[in-house]
Amino acid sequence: MKQKISIPIKKSDVPEKAGGSAKYIADIEFEGMLYAKTLRSDRPRARINSIKIPELPEGYYIVDKNDIPGKNRVKMIIDDQPFFAEDVVNYIGEPILLVVGPDKEKVFEIVYKIKVYYEDIEPIFTIEEAEKEKKNPIYGDDNCFAEYEFKKGEPEKAFATLSYIVEDEYSTDYQEHIYLEPQGVVGIYENGKVTVYGAMQCPYYVKNALLQAFGWDENRIRVVQTTTGGAFGGKEEYPSLIAGHAAFAAVKTGKPVQLVFDRNEDIEVTTKRHPSSIKFKTALDENNRIIAMDVDIKIDAGANAGLSDVVLQRSMFSATGVYNIPNIRVRGKALATNKVPSGAFRGFGAPQVFFAIEMHMYHIADKVGMEPIDFKTKHILMRGDTTSTGGLLRSEVKLPEIIDTIDKMSQYREKYEKFKKKRDGLKGIGFSLFFHGCGFTGSGEKDLIKAKVKLKKKKNDKVEILVSNVDMGQGAQTALRKIVSYSLDKPIEHIIYENPDTDRVPDSGPTVASRTVMIVGGLLEKAARKLKERWNEAPELEIVERYKQPEYIRWDQKKFKGDAYPEYSWGANVVEVEIDPVTYEIKVLGIWGVYDVGVAIDEKMLRGQIEGGIIQGLGFATIEVMNIKDGKIQQDTITDYIIPTSKDFPKIEIKLIDNPYEYGPFGAKCAGELPFVGAAPALASAVQYALNVPIRKIPVTPELLLSYVNLINKPQNSKELRECLTTEHVPPLRDPEVSGTEIAELKETS
Amino acid sequence: MVSAYRPENLKEALLRRKEFRVIPFAGGTDLMVKGRRWSGLAPHFELPVLFIGHLGELKNVELEQNCLRIGSCCTLSYLLENENMPQAIKIALWMFASPAIRNIGTIGGNICNASPAGDTLPVLYAVNASVVLKNTNGIREVPIEQFIKGVGKTVLQDDELLKEIIIPIKSFDTIYYRKVGTRKANALSKISFLGLAKIKNGLIEDIRISFGAVAPTVVRSMEIEDRLKGKTKKYIKQIIPEICSQYSTLIKPIDDQRSNAYYRKIVSLRLLKHFLTKDIL
């Protein structure tokens, strides 16, 4: 049954954004504003011997490590990232100093005149090198920012007794956010107080970073979010770094200082999705049931720790997918390399492992001669089962209904059978199952965030929402106002929600992990119900609501035991593709998605999230190629880093399954990341099915598929399949890019 | 200091061209990207620019008895909508950039930019186009393959402008065009392939084959084409391996941020083979 709250209303930020009147940080002029440009390292790893700065004209400044009143470290999990490089640089693009002044032309000229004298140090570029290189590590004594292991059941015993074992290795690559609005901030220093305006997801992260960098009293630092043009995680931790830059410059010059990135600079120096390498070893019994799984995850963190520790944890907690496996061992490492730091990106470590586990399950299904959908369904988690960390699934898990619905919508089974019997060109169909753990890990909300929200009833009967969460285009301003309006029974126009200003709003936590609706929305719902009861008490009222952890949550952060997340959202995707037999380009013919996100706070906005998430996920899986060569990003412009346009994929068919969550506002769980997570494995499975080659890495480019041509032509493949391909007369120019196993397979068949 | 000229007419433009060293600026869709520095700053040009995109004399399409004359400053959108435009050109333009870029980018700009990935070039080579270059003294006509010398290099002199493009009129039964880019719109070519053919009484009367983005300039071989003319389809089918290996020596692609040499080479030949086996036969 459809809930009233799900019925769409007008998204409140649309008129000003579509009409062009919205003011982003680059549009805001402050009086006497100066412009800053960053001088960056052009070496992947080097010692800075000296820096030669030309004579500066009057009114121009250099801002560097000596201009930081407090600690030259960006506040993060581990404080290893300097605002400005000290004696060494660790990646191409690492900030060394700012040139600040009134005329951009001159600032630009000065930046190009500065000479930095380096002494190169042997760089570390890959996960393998990072693991091997112990002599001269970038971080600690083993290049490891984080390393964890957890177990469920008795995996050693299971592996010792079972003989049917399947092993696989997968890898995923960088992805760049390409939020429409590049990063930008303005710093102001007035009456002994620093204010930073800018595009961001987490005003209090920025404030806390500034507090540590300045070492000042907290009422001397203020952070204001400006209308933000997309973020996808890219504006979670990164703004703290540049907010520092603008603030130091403002204090030094006494004037407002604008630091806004151009697109190329943004692509080159801001965080990206972690590349990963994931190994599976899985043991089955004689009934083709998985008894044990061993997963080894390595993620490439780049030069600084950033949020890699938590990203890694989410990868690990998602490693065995939606499946109920009694014996599990999961190991994970986040490794340091001399590349731009990796960071938060929609899905936060989960998309990498969902690609891997789904392809691994498909591979096992093939090996045991079952259809992937049946093999997967046979292993799904149900209510009452425990997760990989031993957390009890208390709510109903509607996977059977989800699977049934998507099968009917997409005719998955029928097409799977049809393509198997008779080839229809190089068509294939793929299927994925996935979840997303909602909100912060374990008891993070209780232990780390301690969210606090405020509702203010005004004399004119309007109600203001005071929270530190931001609308970055995802619709938070509409969703949270809707929650308050429906709980209060007041028209939505009476609910006010301005861009947060840390001088006005309490810390309700960061705008990440889909916690904005589930946690903050939940607190606002409670506050609104209280306000409703007390409405007539006084003309002005203030209700404060603090987070209380639901009784049921059990979590041991040391042992990784218990409820890794308070609740889960679930979903399935089907993707149908056709491969061009001449060029190996992938054409997507159909996309289907079925999701349980509890209850939709607004169906239309949720559809927006889903469509965007799927397209972004398909981009990650296919055309978004980013290679780093000698530490330098090769696709460093929007011309070469290609993201999908509306012409690339067909209409998406979506269904929602209601499954209200007791502790979410109106039953809502998480929805932001979920649609991203399942797209890549569904696509890769479809390609694998079409060509009958194992897809072990993404993005699946035509170049990659061509390198598999000999595999596709192998004699055991049907003549029909082989005939679909235009066979080649020229011998390959050089060894195609295939992994060790594939070369072995090649040898086997030749 | 003058950094831009906006002449009233072609004559004035050519005078400026003679007097000063300037950069002709048509739609600017290549120039603005190349000169880009920092948002808020004017792009950087080595020399003053000479705006020509507005000159009416360079914006006409004229159909003559044996040929079509296309003004160099015709925008790609304009050509796409022009009823006299040969189908092969339209097909290439349809895959070019996106509507916004096509509305301002010109055919002359695409030719003079002489990029290996220039999407009008394979078809212009294939239809035996020539370009008319004009200075204050007069004009000269140069076949397109002699005009383009290498990556970004042409025989255009400092005092000349590309006035128009001449295309001999000729119809083909088969047009097989493929632009292989990373996405469907607004992507530069990794490879492009054009095959044109005219078949009469089961024999190949005319055939044109060109490849883009797989060598410093468009790959077309009249020699190989001549050998195919007058032959039966069956015969061609038999000698496909030979044809492929002949083209293989001409196709010299590179590894870059968009693709790799291996893919470019193999897929070019696959497209060729597809054209010869599936499309014309």
Ligand SMILES: Cc1cc2nc3c(=O)[nH]c(=O)nc-3n(C[C@H](O)[C@H](O)[C@H](O)COP(=O)(O)OP(=O)(O)OC[C@H]3O[C@@H](n4cnc5c(N)ncnc54)[C@H](O)[C@@H]3O)c2cc1C
């Ligand atoms: C987003 C985007 C997408 C693009 N996609 C494609 C694509 O799909 N395919 C493709 O081929 N290109 C593409 N381009 C490149 C560009 O749009 C084309 O090359 C276009 O045709 C250039 O025309 P223009 O008039 O803008 O050239 P301009 O930038 O004005 O000039 C280009 C060069 O030609 C010279 N020139 C121009 N006109 C004359 C003349 N009459 N006489 C002498 N010299 C002259 C200029 O001095 C300059 O050196 C793309 C560009 C962008 C920004």
